Amino acid sequence: MTGNTLCIHGHFYQPPREDPWMDTIFPEGSAAPATHWNERICAESYAPLAWARRLDDQGRIIEIMNCYEYMSFNFGPTLLTWMEHQAPDVYARVLEGDRSSLARLGHGNAIAQIYHHVIMPLATDLDKRAEIAWALADFEARFGRRAEGLWLSEAAVDTRTLDLLAQAGVRFTILAPRQAREVADVAQNNWTAANEGNLDIREPYLVELPEGRSIAVYFYDGPLSQAVAFEGLLRHGDVFWGRLSGMAAQGGGKGLLALATDGETYGHHFKFGEMALAFALSQARAGEQNVALTNYAAYLAENPPKRRVRIHENSSWSCVHGVERWRADCGCATEHRPGWNQRWRGPLRDGLNAVKARIDQHYLALGQTLYADAEAALIGYGRVLSGLDEPEAFAAAHFKPKLTPAQKDAAWKLLTMQKWALSSFASCAWFFDDLGRIEPLNALTFALRAMQLGQRTGMEDLEPLLLSYVGQATSNDPALGSGHDLWTHEVRPRRESTETILAQALIHLWAEGRLPAPGGGASVHWPGLSVSIGVAEADGTNGSGHRAGKASIRWAHESGSDDCAWAWELPKGGDPLAGCIRVGETGNKCIPASYIPWGKRQALALAWVRRVEAEVWGRQVAETHLGAHLFLPYREAQVTQTAAERWDRLWSALCWQWIMGEVAACRDLLDFLTERGREHPERTLLARRVGRAAAGLLAQDKPDCHTLRLILERAAIVNLAPDLLEAQNIFWSRLKDDPTAREAGQALGFAPHPLP
Ligand SMILES: [Zn+2]
Numbered sequence: 001m002t003g004n005t006l007c008i009h010g011h012f013y014q015p016p017r018e019d020p021w022m023d024t025i026f027p028e029g030s031a032a033p034a035t036h037w038n039e040r041i042c043a044e045s046y047a048p049l050a051w052a053r054r055l056d057d058q059g060r061i062i063e064i065m066n067c068y069e070y071m072s073f074n075f076g077p078t079l080l081t082w083m084e085h086q087a088p089d090v091y092a093r094v095l096e097g098d099r100s101s102l103a104r105l106g107h108g109n110a111i112a113q114i115y116h117h118v119i120m121p122l123a124t125d126l127d128k129r130a131e132i133a134w135a136l137a138d139f140e141a142r143f144g145r146r147a148e149g150l151w152l153s154e155a156a157v158d159t160r161t162l163d164l165l166a167q168a169g170v171r172f173t174i175l176a177p178r179q180a181r182e183v184a185d186v187a188q189n190n191w192t193a194a195n196e197g198n199l200d201i202r203e204p205y206l207v208e209l210p211e212g213r214s215i216a217v218y219f220y221d222g223p224l225s226q227a228v229a230f231e232g233l234l235r236h237g238d239v240f241w242g243r244l245s246g247m248a249a250q251g252g253g254k255g256l257l258a259l260a261t262d263g264e265t266y267g268h269h270f271k272f273g274e275m276a277l278a279f280a281l282s283q284a285r286a287g288e289q290n291v292a293l294t295n296y297a298a299y300l301a302e303n304p305p306k307r308r309v310r311i312h313e314n315s316s317w318s319c320v321h322g323v324e325r326w327r328a329d330c331g332c333a334t335e336h337r338p339g340w341n342q343r344w345r346g347p348l349r350d351g352l353n354a355v356k357a358r359i360d361q362h363y364l365a366l367g368q369t370l371y372a373d374a375e376a377a378l379i380g381y382g383r384v385l386s387g388l389d390e391p392e393a394f395a396a397a398h399f400k401p402k403l404t405p406a407q408k409d410a411a412w413k414l415l416t417m418q419k420w421a422l423s424s425f426a427s428c429a430w431f432f433d434d435l436g437r438i439e440p441l442n443a444l445t446f447a448l449r450a451m452q453l454g455q456r457t458g459m460e461d462l463e464p465l466l467l468s469y470v471g472q473a474t475s476n477d478p479a480l481g482s483g484h485d486l487w488t489h490e491v492r493p494r495r496e497s498t499e500t501i502l503a504q505a506l507i508h509l510w511a512e513g514r515l516p517a518p519g520g521g522a523s524v525h526w527p528g529l530s531v532s533i534g535v536a537e538a539d540g541t542n543g544s545g546h547r548a549g550k551a552s553i554r555w556a557h558e559s560g561s562d563d564c565a566w567a568w569e570l571p572k573g574g575d576p577l578a579g580c581i582r583v584g585e586t587g588n589k590c591i592p593a594s595y596i597p598w599g600k601r602q603a604l605a606l607a608w609v610r611r612v613e614a615e616v617w618g619r620q621v622a623e624t625h626l627g628a629h630l631f632l633p634y635r636e637a638q639v640t641q642t643a644a645e646r647w648d649r650l651w652s653a654l655c656w657q658w659i660m661g662e663v664a665a666c667r668d669l670l671d672f673l674t675e676r677g678r679e680h681p682e683r684t685l686l687a688r689r690v691g692r693a694a695a696g697l698l699a700q701d702k703p704d705c706h707t708l709r710l711i712l713e714r715a716a717i718v719n720l721a722p723d724l725l726e727a728q729n730i731f732w733s734r735l736k737d738d739p740t741a742r743e744a745g746q747a748l749g750f751a752p753h754p755l756p
Contacts (some may be wrong), residue, residue: 039086
């Protein structure tokens, strides 16, 4: 590769938001109207980067670029797990970005990331090995190849971590320049002290490790990366490109200019930041200013390190005090909160460490009787989570022969316990400024779940142990109180029981209109568990709305099931969340469903509103088919429709009928729809519905450009701008080179002759 080489890296990550029972993300009110922050940031950043618009000077689209093809990136495994199921089209573009860069450069753009984003220098040796092995298994399952590089959470590093990476076959990682302590030439002893000012960051360095192993380290351009994050470089594509190409040229044709940024900077922190990035990437792709795009692995293959580096042990990229931010009151994160402190960080770290130490003891002691090698089973479990290994094959390889069904179930439960115990160390819990934030509370919830699984496999209750530490911590907000208060009011109530799980399953079925009749059955599935519900023949309803039956709860990646009888007293015509669940044949414990935490109740409400709104919409569409015929032309002096306010309530469905070409409409109806639509509250939803219909026409086996154009023309007549992002994306991937689709392309906003 010649010229001034450039590599832009994006670190894409979200704190773990999964509920550790259902293993799914529940609504977060602060992200509304999106369901939660993963969904919202995906729409603002991950999706726009997958389909970044490049526009001409008239605002027409000349290219839709997949930025993941041209930038280096890592995604957290937990984030990709969510994306795979909830945003599969974006996920497909991420994978495609890696594949196409692999074909172009011989090395893919994707690198792995520590599985749970834990601060590696603060983890035990066993946890370090598990986090790396699970990360690499996850990467291999998704990208279909071994990872060459790995992103260390917060770039937090010590020599042991680097050595474990090297042992696992990882060839490089990326650090901040100030993490270098001293440098020397390879095979010479000319060590000199390094600092941010004198370190040449345009070459990879070699870190020598025990027993002859080594790993390469890249240092990213600190000031340039900072400028992208904080100085608004992304406001204009040409400004961003000018800075990048200018900096790249300073290498005089030698070395690599690399910057590392939080991926969410593009689009989420800076709206349209993805367009600035796409512009810069397109310039570099075209070889403008003699700049050539590469990625870390491709550069390393051609430029083996000529210099060595010794790192600062226990250092990171976002705490100048090392890794104190994740265990002590170091002062980071209180800059904007005078008077606040982070003395809570120590007790939180110590408490979770104490719990993990006891959990490891329990795991190894019981595991000795269940696994051929308990440590190897834990390290290998990531291959089950990633889907690389079938559970049966894993059990055959790691479980002792002739285990009873109960022992097998315990063996699986111990691994689930470790999964959530590891999850409790995600760095985000300590990163911010208070114990009362959602991240520390989530960490404690993961620990609660791990402790519950420990108890189910014979361990004592660790709550007193955890609280002996966390109880000493205090929120900066007096209203939230101590760690003990937060545990009692926020964390412990999240603990699921058979009653609360059944309550959610039953209300979910009811909300979706799927509650079985007597004698029937149905099931509800969450990624973490499935519930099969059977309703008894004689359920004693007698018109009272009460139901009873049997249920079976099966946990993901576990072999047993929890079976029970249940009774649900559904209040007649009242609040379904106020019903009472009894479990067991005698079942005299009444658990009102209102005990379910807010996010889970919100999910049930969402299931209800989705069904009811769809039903109402379906009915409106069916009825307004006739309504359009009955909207008579106005008489001579008539200026609006008689009973206009009632017609107005059907605005959305009447528009839909017209735009979809279901009905002819008189001029007065079209004027009415245009006039009433200016600020109609259903406008956004209708724009989305029409956009989805447009996308559907292009996605079908034989794309229907003709109907698409008619729809867009009719929408324009009533002054509705459909949400065309998805239709444009499909057009770009399927039809951009089809001459018969050219006019449809222009109607969708493309320039007449899109560039390849
Ligand atoms: Zn700090």
